[in-house]
Amino acid sequence: MNEVTLVTGATGNLGGHVLAQLLARGRRVRALSRRPPATGVSAVDWCQADLSSGQGLARALSGVGTVVHCATDGRTRDGDVMAAQHLIKAAAKAGAPHLLFVSIIGVDRHPLDYYRAKYDTERLIETSGLPYTILRAAQFHDMLHYALDRASRLPVMPVLARTSFQSVDTPHVAARAVELSAVGPSGRVADLPGPDTLTMADMARILLRVTGRRRPILPLVLPGRVPGAYRQGLHLAPAAQPGSRSFEDFLKEGPAVKVPAAVRRSR
Numbered sequence: 001m002n003e004v005t006l007v008t009g010a011t012g013n014l015g016g017h018v019l020a021q022l023l024a025r026g027r028r029v030r031a032l033s034r035r036p037p038a039t040g041v042s043a044v045d046w047c048q049a050d051l052s053s054g055q056g057l058a059r060a061l062s063g064v065g066t067v068v069h070c071a072t073d074g075r076t077r078d079g080d081v082m083a084a085q086h087l088i089k090a091a092a093k094a095g096a097p098h099l100l101f102v103s104i105i106g107v108d109r110h111p112l113d114y115y116r117a118k119y120d121t122e123r124l125i126e127t128s129g130l131p132y133t134i135l136r137a138a139q140f141h142d143m144l145h146y147a148l149d150r151a152s153r154l155p156v157m158p159v160l161a162r163t164s165f166q167s168v169d170t171p172h173v174a175a176r177a178v179e180l181s182a183v184g185p186s187g188r189v190a191d192l193p194g195p196d197t198l199t200m201a202d203m204a205r206i207l208l209r210v211t212g213r214r215r216p217i218l219p220l221v222l223p224g225r226v227p228g229a230y231r232q233g234l235h236l237a238p239a240a241q242p243g244s245r246s247f248e249d250f251l252k253e254g255p256a257v258k259v260p261a262a263v264r265r266s267r
């Protein structure tokens with residue numbers, strides 16, 4: 001496979017892993033970012049472009065056979081939808097490459113604004129006329145790590161009561177996206193949850209054990225539609241799925257705390 005694969009969000013968490021894995025497979029890769037290339041990535045064809053304005057997209061998409069769309073901007077409700085509109089328009093003009101989008105499990109039923117924007121993006125892609133693949137993944141381990149790390153800085157560690165997650169390792173999601181990019185347009189593919197279904201309290205206990213700390217854990221029933229939707233498990237697949245590294249093994253490597261886009265919007 002010698003066509004160029006464009007990775008949007010190549011400086012981000014998922015996009016960074018996708019970029020590295022494509023390069024490791026010897027694929028021709030172009031990275032899209034609003035920023036200039038960092039030192040050490042000179043081997044990558046780097047393209048500065050802004051999805052929110054469309055600036056630079058014509059050049060970014062020139063000669064591209066596949067786009068792995070990992071860019072996300074959680075700061076506004078419509079940011080990701082507008083970005084997808086610009087990307088689709090530029091892709092249609094550039095010969096209609098395969099557009100692969102990594103979305104989130106349950107976005108069609110969960111009321112969180114960030115998820116609604118992902119669902120709107122999915123529908124834009126499905127009706128775009130472009131050949132596409134949509135892969136919905138569970139929350140990344142990094143996301144739960146971030147939330148629990150913050151909670152663990154308090155004297156008592158608050159967690160969402162009666163709420164479970166099937167968090168998944170980001171490199172595992174990247175590997176699936178890379179695999180699908182080679183398969184070609186596949187429409188909506190099977191959801192990708194992590195290997196375990198754990199309550200947030202279970203995950204808090206794992207974090208405390210792995211980092212050798214002690215805190216009382218305080219499960220809270222928060223009011224409102226969004227916490228209610230998490231309690232109902234609207235973000236969950238019917239069953240967890242083996243394959244990804246577990247949350248505990250992820251934490252044992254001592255990862256840095258990453259602030260995900262979905263969280264950045266509400267800060």
Ligand SMILES: NC(=O)c1ccc[n+]([C@@H]2O[C@H](COP(=O)([O-])OP(=O)(O)OC[C@H]3O[C@@H](n4cnc5c(N)ncnc54)[C@H](OP(=O)(O)O)[C@@H]3O)[C@@H](O)[C@H]2O)c1
Nearest residue numbers: 009011012013014033034051052071072073139140143261
């Ligand atoms: N985090 C999760 O738990 C999770 C779970 C399931 C699915 N997903 C999906 O996976 C995707 C990636 O998430 P992530 O957490 O890896 O994201 P992330 O680390 O926050 O990275 C976001 C990326 O988007 C780029 N970006 C933002 N605005 C842009 C713009 N206007 N133009 C061009 N690039 C822009 C940023 O690049 P520059 O700043 O360099 O321009 C950055 O590389 C998202 O679609 C997300 O919904 C995430």
